[in-house]
Amino acid sequence: MSANTTTDIHIIGQGSIGALLSVNALLQGFHVKHYIKSSALQHPPVNVRWLDEQTYGLSQGTLLSEQETLSGIVIIPVKAYQVAQVLAELSPRLACDATIVLLHNGMGSIELAQTLFPQHVIIAATTTLAGFKRDNIVTHTAWGETQAGIVSDHKTSLHKTIIDQVLPSVTWHADILPSLFTKLAVNCVINPLTALLNVPNGDLSSTHLHDDIHVIINEVIGVAQAKDVHLNVTEVIDTVFNVIDATRNNFSSMHQDIAHGRKTEIEHINGYIVNVGHEFGVDVSRNQALLENILALKKPVNFSID
Numbered sequence: 434m435s436a437n438t439t440t441d442i443h444i445i446g447q448g449s450i451g452a453l454l455s456v457n458a459l460l461q462g463f464h465v466k467h468y469i470k471s472s473a474l475q476h477p478p479v480n481v482r483w484l485d486e487q488t489y490g491l492s493q494g495t496l497l498s499e500q501e502t503l504s505g506i507v508i509i510p511v512k513a514y515q516v517a518q519v520l521a522e523l524s525p526r527l528a529c530d531a532t533i534v535l536l537h538n539g540m541g542s543i544e545l546a547q548t549l550f551p552q553h554v555i556i557a558a559t560t561t562l563a564g565f566k567r568d569n570i571v572t573h574t575a576w577g578e579t580q581a582g583i584v585s586d587h588k589t590s591l592h593k594t595i596i597d598q599v600l601p602s603v604t605w606h607a608d609i610l611p612s613l614f615t616k617l618a619v620n621c622v623i624n625p626l627t628a629l630l631n632v633p634n635g636d637l638s639s640t641h642l643h644d645d646i647h648v649i650i651n652e653v654i655g656v657a658q659a660k661d662v663h664l665n666v667t668e669v670i671d672t673v674f675n676v677i678d679a680t681r682n683n684f685s686s687m688h689q690d691i692a693h694g695r696k697t698e699i700e701h702i703n704g705y706i707v708n709v710g711h712e713f714g715v716d717v718s719r720n721q722a723l724l725e726n727i728l729a730l731k732k733p734v735n736f737s738i739d
Protein backbone atom coordinates (compact mmCIF):
# COMPACT_ATOMS: atom_id res chain seq x y z
CA MET A 434 0.00 0.00 0.00
CA SER A 435 2.36 2.80 -1.13
CA ALA A 436 1.25 6.39 -1.51
CA ASN A 437 0.14 7.29 -5.06
CA THR A 438 -0.31 10.96 -4.33
CA THR A 439 1.09 13.66 -2.17
CA THR A 440 -2.38 14.53 -0.90
CA ASP A 441 -3.03 13.22 2.60
CA ILE A 442 -6.40 11.77 3.51
CA HIS A 443 -7.44 12.44 7.10
CA ILE A 444 -10.39 10.45 8.38
CA ILE A 445 -11.94 11.52 11.64
CA GLY A 446 -13.55 8.81 13.76
CA GLN A 447 -13.47 5.07 13.52
CA GLY A 448 -17.12 4.14 13.25
CA SER A 449 -18.12 1.84 10.40
CA ILE A 450 -17.95 4.46 7.63
CA GLY A 451 -14.65 5.93 8.85
CA ALA A 452 -13.03 2.49 9.02
CA LEU A 453 -14.37 1.46 5.59
CA LEU A 454 -13.13 4.69 3.99
CA SER A 455 -9.72 4.28 5.61
CA VAL A 456 -9.33 0.79 4.14
CA ASN A 457 -10.55 1.90 0.72
CA ALA A 458 -8.14 4.86 0.65
CA LEU A 459 -5.24 2.66 1.83
CA LEU A 460 -6.05 0.08 -0.86
CA GLN A 461 -5.87 2.87 -3.47
CA GLY A 462 -2.39 3.75 -2.24
CA PHE A 463 -3.20 7.02 -0.47
CA HIS A 464 -1.42 8.20 2.60
CA VAL A 465 -4.16 7.90 5.22
CA LYS A 466 -4.26 9.14 8.79
CA HIS A 467 -7.19 8.31 10.98
CA TYR A 468 -8.18 9.94 14.24
CA ILE A 469 -9.93 8.54 17.27
CA LYS A 470 -11.31 9.97 20.48
CA SER A 471 -9.28 9.44 23.65
CA SER A 472 -11.70 6.82 25.06
CA ALA A 473 -10.99 4.65 21.97
CA LEU A 474 -7.31 4.38 22.95
CA GLN A 475 -8.24 1.69 25.50
CA HIS A 476 -9.71 -0.52 22.77
CA PRO A 477 -7.78 -2.70 20.31
CA PRO A 478 -7.37 -1.25 16.78
CA VAL A 479 -10.19 -1.92 14.34
CA ASN A 480 -10.21 -4.81 11.87
CA VAL A 481 -12.28 -4.45 8.72
CA ARG A 482 -13.90 -7.44 7.05
CA TRP A 483 -14.26 -6.29 3.44
CA LEU A 484 -17.08 -7.37 1.09
CA ASP A 485 -14.71 -9.89 -0.57
CA GLU A 486 -14.16 -11.42 2.91
CA GLN A 487 -10.53 -10.21 3.17
CA THR A 488 -9.73 -8.78 6.59
CA TYR A 489 -7.61 -5.64 6.97
CA GLY A 490 -6.19 -4.44 10.27
CA LEU A 491 -6.08 -0.68 10.80
CA SER A 492 -3.35 0.83 12.92
CA GLN A 493 -4.30 2.52 16.18
CA GLY A 494 -5.59 5.99 15.30
CA THR A 495 -4.09 9.29 16.45
CA LEU A 496 -5.73 11.86 18.73
CA LEU A 497 -6.75 14.97 16.80
CA SER A 498 -5.15 17.11 19.51
CA GLU A 499 -1.78 15.47 18.73
CA GLN A 500 -1.75 16.64 15.11
CA GLU A 501 -0.22 20.05 14.41
CA THR A 502 -1.67 20.89 11.00
CA LEU A 503 -3.90 18.91 8.70
CA SER A 504 -3.66 19.54 4.98
CA GLY A 505 -5.20 17.59 2.11
CA ILE A 506 -8.66 16.07 2.49
CA VAL A 507 -10.34 15.89 5.88
CA ILE A 508 -13.35 13.56 5.90
CA ILE A 509 -15.70 13.74 8.90
CA PRO A 510 -17.85 10.58 8.99
CA VAL A 511 -18.83 10.82 12.65
CA LYS A 512 -22.16 10.75 14.49
CA ALA A 513 -24.19 13.92 13.87
CA TYR A 514 -23.93 14.97 17.54
CA GLN A 515 -20.09 14.77 17.38
CA VAL A 516 -19.66 17.05 14.35
CA ALA A 517 -19.69 20.37 16.26
CA GLN A 518 -16.98 19.14 18.65
CA VAL A 519 -14.83 17.79 15.77
CA LEU A 520 -15.14 21.07 13.83
CA ALA A 521 -14.14 23.03 16.94
CA GLU A 522 -11.10 20.79 17.45
CA LEU A 523 -10.13 21.11 13.79
CA SER A 524 -10.48 24.85 13.71
CA PRO A 525 -6.97 25.80 14.93
CA ARG A 526 -5.22 23.05 13.00
CA LEU A 527 -6.55 23.08 9.45
CA ALA A 528 -4.13 24.19 6.71
CA CYS A 529 -5.68 26.79 4.40
CA ASP A 530 -5.54 24.44 1.41
CA ALA A 531 -7.43 21.65 3.21
CA THR A 532 -10.79 20.45 1.89
CA ILE A 533 -13.44 19.49 4.46
CA VAL A 534 -15.89 16.69 3.64
CA LEU A 535 -18.99 16.54 5.87
CA LEU A 536 -20.42 13.01 5.75
CA HIS A 537 -22.99 12.21 8.38
CA ASN A 538 -26.69 11.58 8.99
CA GLY A 539 -28.92 14.54 9.84
CA MET A 540 -28.55 18.23 9.08
CA GLY A 541 -27.29 21.42 10.58
CA SER A 542 -23.52 21.22 10.26
CA ILE A 543 -23.01 23.05 6.94
CA GLU A 544 -23.72 26.49 8.43
CA LEU A 545 -21.46 25.76 11.40
CA ALA A 546 -18.61 24.59 9.14
CA GLN A 547 -19.01 27.68 6.94
CA THR A 548 -18.81 29.93 10.02
CA LEU A 549 -15.74 28.22 11.48
CA PHE A 550 -13.96 27.79 8.14
CA PRO A 551 -14.85 30.81 5.99
CA GLN A 552 -11.73 30.35 3.82
CA HIS A 553 -11.92 26.60 3.19
CA VAL A 554 -13.43 24.43 0.52
CA ILE A 555 -16.34 22.54 2.14
CA ILE A 556 -18.07 19.56 0.58
CA ALA A 557 -21.28 18.02 1.93
CA ALA A 558 -22.00 14.43 1.00
CA THR A 559 -24.28 11.53 1.74
CA THR A 560 -23.41 7.91 1.02
CA THR A 561 -25.05 4.50 1.04
CA LEU A 562 -21.71 2.83 1.77
CA ALA A 563 -22.67 0.47 4.59
CA GLY A 564 -21.27 -1.72 7.30
CA PHE A 565 -21.74 -2.44 10.97
CA LYS A 566 -19.36 -2.49 13.88
CA ARG A 567 -19.34 -5.09 16.61
CA ASP A 568 -16.53 -4.80 19.19
CA ASN A 569 -13.45 -3.94 17.13
CA ILE A 570 -14.67 -5.55 13.91
CA VAL A 571 -16.30 -3.55 11.11
CA THR A 572 -18.11 -5.71 8.56
CA HIS A 573 -18.59 -4.15 5.13
CA THR A 574 -22.09 -4.91 3.78
CA ALA A 575 -22.58 -2.67 0.73
CA TRP A 576 -20.37 -0.57 -1.53
CA GLY A 577 -23.13 1.96 -2.18
CA GLU A 578 -23.20 5.34 -3.89
CA THR A 579 -22.37 8.89 -2.86
CA GLN A 580 -24.06 12.21 -3.63
CA ALA A 581 -21.72 15.15 -3.11
CA GLY A 582 -21.72 18.91 -3.61
CA ILE A 583 -19.44 21.83 -2.89
CA VAL A 584 -21.08 24.16 -0.38
CA SER A 585 -18.14 26.59 -0.04
CA ASP A 586 -15.67 26.96 -2.85
CA HIS A 587 -12.78 29.35 -2.48
CA LYS A 588 -10.83 27.84 -5.38
CA THR A 589 -7.74 27.51 -3.20
CA SER A 590 -7.87 23.76 -3.43
CA LEU A 591 -10.20 21.30 -4.99
CA HIS A 592 -9.69 17.64 -4.40
CA LYS A 593 -12.64 16.33 -6.41
CA THR A 594 -10.75 13.67 -8.36
CA ILE A 595 -9.29 12.22 -5.18
CA ILE A 596 -12.69 12.24 -3.47
CA ASP A 597 -13.99 10.33 -6.51
CA GLN A 598 -11.51 7.57 -5.65
CA VAL A 599 -11.97 7.51 -1.90
CA LEU A 600 -15.79 7.64 -1.66
CA PRO A 601 -17.95 5.07 -3.49
CA SER A 602 -19.47 6.00 -6.90
CA VAL A 603 -19.65 9.76 -6.47
CA THR A 604 -22.26 11.89 -8.30
CA TRP A 605 -21.51 15.62 -8.03
CA HIS A 606 -24.42 18.06 -7.69
CA ALA A 607 -24.38 21.81 -8.28
CA ASP A 608 -26.93 21.95 -5.44
CA ILE A 609 -26.54 19.17 -2.90
CA LEU A 610 -29.41 20.27 -0.64
CA PRO A 611 -32.18 18.27 -2.40
CA SER A 612 -30.09 15.08 -1.94
CA LEU A 613 -29.40 15.91 1.71
CA PHE A 614 -33.10 16.62 2.43
CA THR A 615 -34.10 13.41 0.63
CA LYS A 616 -31.66 11.43 2.79
CA LEU A 617 -33.04 13.29 5.81
CA ALA A 618 -36.55 12.12 4.88
CA VAL A 619 -35.24 8.53 4.68
CA ASN A 620 -33.69 8.85 8.13
CA CYS A 621 -36.72 10.67 9.64
CA VAL A 622 -38.88 7.70 8.65
CA ILE A 623 -36.69 4.63 9.03
CA ASN A 624 -34.58 5.43 12.06
CA PRO A 625 -37.18 6.30 14.71
CA LEU A 626 -39.87 3.89 13.46
CA THR A 627 -37.53 0.87 13.44
CA ALA A 628 -36.25 1.80 16.90
CA LEU A 629 -39.72 2.35 18.38
CA LEU A 630 -41.23 -0.76 16.78
CA ASN A 631 -38.06 -2.82 17.41
CA VAL A 632 -38.00 -4.16 13.85
CA PRO A 633 -35.57 -4.43 10.90
CA ASN A 634 -35.95 -1.80 8.15
CA GLY A 635 -37.94 -4.12 5.85
CA ASP A 636 -40.86 -4.37 8.30
CA LEU A 637 -41.73 -0.74 7.54
CA SER A 638 -43.11 -1.78 4.14
CA SER A 639 -46.17 -3.12 5.94
CA THR A 640 -49.21 -1.34 4.49
CA HIS A 641 -50.64 -0.27 7.87
CA LEU A 642 -47.63 2.09 8.24
CA HIS A 643 -48.01 3.80 4.85
CA ASP A 644 -50.21 6.69 5.99
CA ASP A 645 -47.93 7.48 8.90
CA ILE A 646 -44.85 7.35 6.65
CA HIS A 647 -46.51 9.77 4.21
CA VAL A 648 -47.26 12.22 7.03
CA ILE A 649 -43.61 12.14 8.22
CA ILE A 650 -42.34 12.68 4.66
CA ASN A 651 -44.78 15.53 3.98
CA GLU A 652 -43.55 17.37 7.06
CA VAL A 653 -39.92 16.99 5.88
CA ILE A 654 -40.91 18.27 2.44
CA GLY A 655 -42.67 21.25 4.05
CA VAL A 656 -39.54 22.15 6.01
CA ALA A 657 -37.32 21.75 2.92
CA GLN A 658 -39.69 24.09 1.05
CA ALA A 659 -39.44 26.66 3.85
CA LYS A 660 -35.65 26.53 3.29
CA ASP A 661 -36.21 27.04 -0.45
CA VAL A 662 -35.42 23.42 -1.33
CA HIS A 663 -38.16 22.05 -3.57
CA LEU A 664 -38.58 18.30 -3.54
CA ASN A 665 -40.85 16.12 -5.61
CA VAL A 666 -43.21 14.29 -3.19
CA THR A 667 -43.51 11.15 -5.31
CA GLU A 668 -39.75 10.91 -5.80
CA VAL A 669 -39.08 11.23 -2.07
CA ILE A 670 -41.76 8.64 -1.19
CA ASP A 671 -40.30 6.25 -3.79
CA THR A 672 -36.78 6.78 -2.43
CA VAL A 673 -37.88 6.07 1.15
CA PHE A 674 -39.64 2.83 0.15
CA ASN A 675 -36.71 1.80 -2.10
CA VAL A 676 -34.31 2.19 0.84
CA ILE A 677 -36.70 0.24 3.11
CA ASP A 678 -36.63 -2.54 0.52
CA ALA A 679 -32.88 -2.41 -0.28
CA THR A 680 -31.97 -2.54 3.42
CA ARG A 681 -34.84 -4.83 4.46
CA ASN A 682 -32.67 -7.18 6.53
CA ASN A 683 -30.65 -4.43 8.26
CA PHE A 684 -31.29 -2.75 11.55
CA SER A 685 -31.11 1.03 11.26
CA SER A 686 -28.32 2.90 13.02
CA MET A 687 -30.87 4.28 15.52
CA HIS A 688 -32.17 0.79 16.29
CA GLN A 689 -28.55 -0.32 16.86
CA ASP A 690 -27.82 2.73 19.02
CA ILE A 691 -30.84 2.01 21.24
CA ALA A 692 -30.05 -1.72 21.34
CA HIS A 693 -26.53 -0.94 22.58
CA GLY A 694 -27.67 1.74 25.02
CA ARG A 695 -25.90 4.49 23.01
CA LYS A 696 -26.94 8.09 22.39
CA THR A 697 -28.96 8.44 19.16
CA GLU A 698 -28.83 11.04 16.36
CA ILE A 699 -32.54 11.87 16.75
CA GLU A 700 -31.93 15.54 17.61
CA HIS A 701 -30.12 16.06 14.28
CA ILE A 702 -32.65 14.07 12.26
CA ASN A 703 -36.30 14.56 13.37
CA GLY A 704 -35.08 17.21 15.84
CA TYR A 705 -33.73 19.31 12.96
CA ILE A 706 -37.13 19.13 11.22
CA VAL A 707 -38.88 20.15 14.45
CA ASN A 708 -36.56 23.15 15.05
CA VAL A 709 -36.74 24.47 11.50
CA GLY A 710 -40.47 23.70 11.31
CA HIS A 711 -41.12 25.81 14.41
CA GLU A 712 -38.90 28.60 13.08
CA PHE A 713 -40.91 28.78 9.84
CA GLY A 714 -44.36 27.87 11.20
CA VAL A 715 -44.53 24.49 9.40
CA ASP A 716 -46.60 21.71 11.02
CA VAL A 717 -44.08 19.11 12.23
CA SER A 718 -46.22 17.44 14.90
CA ARG A 719 -45.55 13.85 13.77
CA ASN A 720 -41.77 14.41 13.70
CA GLN A 721 -42.05 16.07 17.11
CA ALA A 722 -43.86 13.01 18.53
CA LEU A 723 -41.14 10.73 17.12
CA LEU A 724 -38.44 12.93 18.63
CA GLU A 725 -40.13 12.86 22.05
CA ASN A 726 -40.81 9.10 21.91
CA ILE A 727 -37.18 8.29 21.07
CA LEU A 728 -35.84 10.61 23.76
CA ALA A 729 -38.14 8.87 26.27
CA LEU A 730 -37.27 5.38 25.06
CA LYS A 731 -35.51 3.11 27.49
CA LYS A 732 -33.86 0.03 26.02
CA PRO A 733 -36.53 -2.72 26.20
CA VAL A 734 -35.46 -5.97 27.87
CA ASN A 735 -35.93 -8.02 24.69
CA PHE A 736 -34.32 -5.40 22.45
CA SER A 737 -31.52 -7.16 20.68
CA ILE A 738 -29.97 -7.25 17.24
CA ASP A 739 -27.81 -10.33 17.87
Ligand code: KPL
Nearest residue numbers: 623624680684685686687
Ligand atom coordinates in the same frame (compact mmCIF):
# COMPACT_ATOMS: atom_id res chain seq x y z
O1 KPL B 1 -28.87 5.61 7.07
C1 KPL B 1 -29.52 4.71 7.56
C2 KPL B 1 -29.34 4.47 9.00
O2 KPL B 1 -29.62 3.38 9.48
O3 KPL B 1 -28.87 5.41 9.67
C3 KPL B 1 -30.53 3.96 6.75
C4 KPL B 1 -30.51 4.46 5.33
C5 KPL B 1 -31.89 4.16 7.34
C6 KPL B 1 -30.24 2.50 6.61
O4 KPL B 1 -30.45 1.76 7.76
